[in-house]
Amino acid sequence: MIELAQLRHLAAFHQSGTLSQAAEELHISQPALSRSMQKLEEELQVPLFERQKNKIRLNANGQMAVEHAQRILEDVKEMAEQVRALDRRSHTIALGNCAPAPGWSAVPVLSNLYPGMTISSEVQEIPQLIDGLRDGTYQIITLPYALADEAFYCQAAQKETLFLCLPPKHPCAQKVETGMNLEEIDGETVLLFSTLGFWHSVHVKLMPHSRFLIQHDRDTFSELVNTTMLPSFMTNLSVKYFGKNNDRVLVPLLNPEASVTFHFLCRKENYKKLKPFFRQLPKGE
């Protein structure tokens, strides 16, 4: 019976060109490799090498055998990877979010309800979220709107409201009671924390003339908020989950886009398992 060890040996010889070198790379002795190849020839009932007294090289049969061997070894590797990936998927609940906030509330709930499961949570573009829910990349996704789809269960959850975050001396800070429209500061440079998901597109849409200084490090971001006069954003949820540890004024925004209700979706066939999660989702603000 042909064994993978022999194919590994053959492939190694093909790479190295000599038995001695291949043996070294395989961490076996050179005679062992020599015998292994002899046995492979025996089992195929076909010579794979042209041998001279102290020289050996692949013949046409051997070259064809090497090609097959490489493919087979690749396939074995792929088998291991795919099976491991499948197993991994069965132990993880993948959550795909349109913005950071839904993850803040959902991840702890999932961890509690499904101990032993790995919970993954990431922010992604909306079309990829929907595709991902369909193809199994995600078990749960969040959208900033309701989506009617035969294959999906969809439930409304938290509402997130955007506030402009201004230094007290900013001209607009006085509108803290009345609220304001985002267009009023269009053109001003704004500090943003990265991976805001769909919120980013809202900003770009309502403030087409602004420059956005995107910070990927949370500490750097906080530092900049405190040490510059630049406007930035907070939301009811970011305050709830991370607090508001600065002296900035939170001015409500009157644009309808500044307030959304997150919806959690899963494939209908998964709803049964995820029901406890959906029942425990926070509602309202």
Place this chain on the structure above:
Amino acid sequence: MIELAQLRHLAAFHQSGTLSQAAEELHISQPALSRSMQKLEEELQVPLFERQKNKIRLNANGQMAVEHAQRILEDVKEMAEQVRALDRRSHTIALGNCAPAPGWSAVPVLSNLYPGMTISSEVQEIPQLIDGLRDGTYQIITLPYALADEAFYCQAAQKETLFLCLPPKHPCAQKVETGMNLEEIDGETVLLFSTLGFWHSVHVKLMPHSRFLIQHDRDTFSELVNTTMLPSFMTNLSVKYFGKNNDRVLVPLLNPEASVTFHFLCRKENYKKLKPFFRQLPKGE
């Protein structure tokens, strides 16, 4: 390291459904198989089975693994087959003929010139011969005409001439000196020996109204030739190689199609090796 033995064991289990039965089919003990599967799981770092106390079955991981395993085992089998086939080809000279006669002369010559080589000779349709020469199925082919092709070397050899083989009392038997045209007996039932190659199409073309009683067994054919009044065919070459052991009259045929010159072809890159053969080919009749 995963080994093919483990994949064979896994596939066997999938087929059988129980370890005991699979072990029996594999001709190993049931505990050995149990351990083998445990080791495979260990190497994949993933459970492949759902185990109850005295029950075991594949889980989702296992099912995926089985599919991969089956494919891999198929590929290994195919590797062996293809390598063996390649080796076989390198030890055989495959001769493809448009009619039986060229093989009669060529095979002994090839056997002499290339001892140790297996000589295969078969009759095939002309288009398949040409394709086969191109794709390596044949090293040498014979055609009833010259073929000019950049890739081929082509050399004329023997001429074969068709005779009508009639019982002495047949009305046409008197034309043994003058010769006759095949059309004169169109409509009569004729005895044919099988695998005549392109000759068959000649018969059908010149005698469209005749019925052909095709015999695949040479003894039966000879028997029928001798015991019936039916016409049949012989050629200068069939007489030369097999003799004419009956009392039939051989009437020459005047149709131009009744006489052909065989041409032997090989791919130009093979000509060097086959040169001795081509130089020893019989010429003329």
Place this chain on the structure above:
DNA sequence: ACGCGTTACGTGAGGCGTAAGCATA
């Protein structure tokens, strides 16, 4: 009680490394 799967234990085949031999550059 029987069938099936796992664990325990001793054994033997087979693959391994070392050493020696031989041919070539």
Place this chain on the structure above:
DNA sequence: TATGCTTACGCCTCACGTAACGCGT
């Protein structure tokens, strides 16, 4: 002389079979 492949020989691992056990039907 150095390099590289093969053969000889003894060792040791590892996969095997037998036996014993546990559990469910």
